[in-house]
């Protein structure tokens with residue numbers, strides 16, 4: 114087989130990733146109520162471990178109970194640490210048994226903010242509130258926000274104790290730390306100018322850094338732009354067009370705070386899902402062709418890579434490519450748009466896609482169709498997985514329609 118960039122190892126700090134394949138964070142809403150992985154959660158991660166991926170990015174893990182989107186969201190605590198530790202050990206062993214080096218593993222830390230079971234909003238947002246109404250008393254106080262860096266620090270320390278190689282301090286997809294980035298209209302120290310709007314995010318990033326040993330990986334999944342117009346969006350102008358002035362400034366600060374890997378994402382899946390994960394079919398007809406959205410991803414990633422050449426950049430939004438998945442991944446790496454290629458929905462549909470491509474038996478027919486049924490399951494309050502290629506989730510979706 115011709116030498117592929119996808120198969121080349123990459124060293125970040127003291128870690129060497131076996132290849133450029135990243136399993137993106139994919140929330141399954143399937144943990145036990147105390148936040149530990151359930152049998153379903155474990156099954157998904159064991160499949161990931163056997164896939165040959167160099168980096169497995171664990172899904173959104175709440176830093177506190179009130180910051181969960183649902184009662185089955187992942188939440189690592191002192192009480193369930195051992196369950197995570199044993200899963201990670203089994204995953205490393207499974208990768209080695211398949212003939213692959215053990216993957217690097219990261220935990221994504223989050224507070225769901227507006228999407229929490231009881232919404233906790235940064236400010237009144239006329240656009241988002243058309244979809245999910247809220248009341249004034251749901252606005253989080255500065256005093257509450259002041260408590261969050263310590264919670265991110267605690268979760269980061271727990272992640273290391275459980276055996277993760279590092280954490281991601283997530284700010285994307287409209288959750289609390291992302292919403293604050295656009296809190297132009299909020300009063301007080303967390304709203305208004307750039308310094309105030311980024312204050313809490315950077316404090317949480319620094320708290321995570323301080324809570325982990327120096328060699329542990331500090332990373333960020335950043336919604337570089339939510340593609341919502343200013344003053345209700347980040348990384349946009351008043352018309353809603355992309356404006357990367359503030360994202361560039363923020364990325365510079367994240368690097369100063371110790372972030373080594375930036376997992377780039379764009380859009381808000383609750384408001385403009387066609388931007389975040391281009392689809393076929395789905396809830397509404399997208400106002401732009403999927404190809405346009407996919408080019409936006411590449412453009413943003415390239416822009417970041419050109420300005421911050423030492424930063425390791427993960428590209429997103431690849432599943433739509435289906436039969437050309439591997440070719441497109443190679444192109445992105447060759448063009449220097451990203452250093453690592455992140456795969457989301459395709460990991461649910463066809464977890465062995467990378468292993469099969471190595472063996473010369475990549476099967477486009479098994480690839481994700483970008484139908485978004487996995488999101489439909491989630492929005493119906495069910496556990497999420499591939500409702501096209503996995504019989505369990507397929508039946509679940511069928512049953513939920515009755």
Ligand SMILES: Cc1cc2nc3c(=O)[nH]c(=O)nc-3n(C[C@H](O)[C@H](O)[C@H](O)COP(=O)(O)O)c2cc1C
Pocket residue numbers: 137138139140141172173221283285334378389390391429430431432433455456457458459487488491497
């Ligand atoms: C069911 C589902 C769950 C997701 N969970 C997360 C998550 O926990 N954290 C996150 O940052 N992104 C999450 N995402 C977004 C994906 O990581 C990814 O960015 C998106 O699906 C686009 O990539 P793709 O085209 O390869 O699917 C989720 C997406 C889906 C469809």
Ligand code: SF4
Pocket residue numbers: 458459461462480481482483484485486487488498499500501502
């Ligand atoms: S349900 Fe399966 S095929 Fe459809 S988007 Fe989700 S992962 Fe892809």
